[in-house]
Amino acid sequence: MGRRAVLVATTILILGVTSSVSAAAPWTDRGWGRLSAKAYQRSDLCANLPGVQRTVPPGYTKDASGACLPPPMPTPTPTARPPNAVPDPQPGFTRVFTDQFDGTALDPAKWLSYTGTFTSSEGCNEPDNLTVGGGVLTQVFAYQGSGVCGAGWYHGSMVVDRAYGGNNQSVTVRFRVLNDDPATTEAYRIIPMRWPSPIDDGPVPPWYLGEADYCEGSSLDGCSTFLHYRDVDTQVVRRHTFDLTRWHTLRATQRPGNDVEIYLDDMAVPVWSYDGNATTVPDVFRRTVLQQECAGTCPTTRTGSERIEVDFVTIDDHR
Structure with missing residues (x-):
C-alpha cells in the first residue's frame, strides 16, 4: 500500500557557495x-x-x-556526471523545469526541503541530509545522535516550488540507490511522487484524491506505482522489477484523458500504460516530490546508511 505522508513543517535549504584551488605540484x-x-x-x-x-x-x-x-x-579530471543525456520532452509537452544539480546546494528557487516528521512513518526529515556536489543530489538515510528531532534516524526529502506544479505533466528522474547494509538498514522511498497541492494558499486537498507514487518501496530489486483515488484504501498498483543500485532513467507521464505511462530507460516505449478516468486519475494540481523515510518503523540498529543519488530531474507540461 502506498505511503501517506503529511508535511509537518517546511524549510528552505539556503544556497551555499564553495570554491577550490589547485596546489602547486611538489x-x-x-x-x-x-x-x-x-x-x-x-x-x-x-x-x-x-x-x-x-x-x-x-x-x-x-x-x-x-x-x-x-x-x-x-x-585534474572533474567528477563526471553519469554518462546519460537529459531526454527531450515528449511530443505535445513543453519543458518547464530542469535541475542537473550542478551547484553546491539545493536551488531554493526550485526546491523546498522538508524538516520534521511524517505521519506515515518514524524518522525525521533533516535539510542537511540533502547534499549537492559533483553534479549529483544525494538523499542520505542514517542514524544521527542529534538533530531537529533529537537522536534517531534521519532522511532527506524535498518538493518542487509551486511554480512548477500542474495536472497533466511528465516527470523524468535519473537515479540509483546505494545501501551499505540492506539487511539491517531498510529505508523507504518514493522517487518520484506527485502530491496533490493547493494552487494558491488555499486548503490542502486530501492526499488520497490524486497522490501518484511512481516508484515506491524499500527493496533494491524494483518498486511499485500507486495511483491513489477515492479513499485511503483504494489505489491502482503496478510492480516494476529492475536493479535500483544501477543508474536508471524513469519517466512518469500523465496525459489528458487521465492516462498514465511509466517509461524505464527507453523513453520511446512505456513499460506500463494505464487507461484511467477522472475517478482513478483525478484532475488535480500536483507538485513533484522526492521522498525518503523509514519503512514504517526505523531500523533497530544505529549503523549503516542508504543514499539515493539523483542525476537530474525534469518536468514537462502538456501544452
Whole structure:
C-alpha cells in the first residue's frame, strides 16, 4: 500500500557557495644526476652545469635562453556526471523545469526541503541530509545522535516550488540507490511522487484524491506505482522489477484523458500504460516530490546508511 505522508513543517535549504584551488605540484628530481632539485631550481639551466647530465629529461623542454621547463601539470579530471543525456520532452509537452544539480546546494528557487516528521512513518526529515556536489543530489538515510528531532534516524526529502506544479505533466528522474547494509538498514522511498497541492494558499486537498507514487518501496530489486483515488484504501498498483543500485532513467507521464505511462530507460516505449478516468486519475494540481523515510518503523540498529543519488530531474507540461 502506498505511503501517506503529511508535511509537518517546511524549510528552505539556503544556497551555499564553495570554491577550490589547485596546489602547486611538489618539485621532483626527474633524473638530474648529482644536481639536487633545489640547486636546479636556482640555476634553471638544462645544460653546461658541471657534473650534470646535459640532455633534457623526457617530457621537459628548453627555451632559447637555455631555461629548462618542466612538463605541464595534468589538469585534474572533474567528477563526471553519469554518462546519460537529459531526454527531450515528449511530443505535445513543453519543458518547464530542469535541475542537473550542478551547484553546491539545493536551488531554493526550485526546491523546498522538508524538516520534521511524517505521519506515515518514524524518522525525521533533516535539510542537511540533502547534499549537492559533483553534479549529483544525494538523499542520505542514517542514524544521527542529534538533530531537529533529537537522536534517531534521519532522511532527506524535498518538493518542487509551486511554480512548477500542474495536472497533466511528465516527470523524468535519473537515479540509483546505494545501501551499505540492506539487511539491517531498510529505508523507504518514493522517487518520484506527485502530491496533490493547493494552487494558491488555499486548503490542502486530501492526499488520497490524486497522490501518484511512481516508484515506491524499500527493496533494491524494483518498486511499485500507486495511483491513489477515492479513499485511503483504494489505489491502482503496478510492480516494476529492475536493479535500483544501477543508474536508471524513469519517466512518469500523465496525459489528458487521465492516462498514465511509466517509461524505464527507453523513453520511446512505456513499460506500463494505464487507461484511467477522472475517478482513478483525478484532475488535480500536483507538485513533484522526492521522498525518503523509514519503512514504517526505523531500523533497530544505529549503523549503516542508504543514499539515493539523483542525476537530474525534469518536468514537462502538456501544452
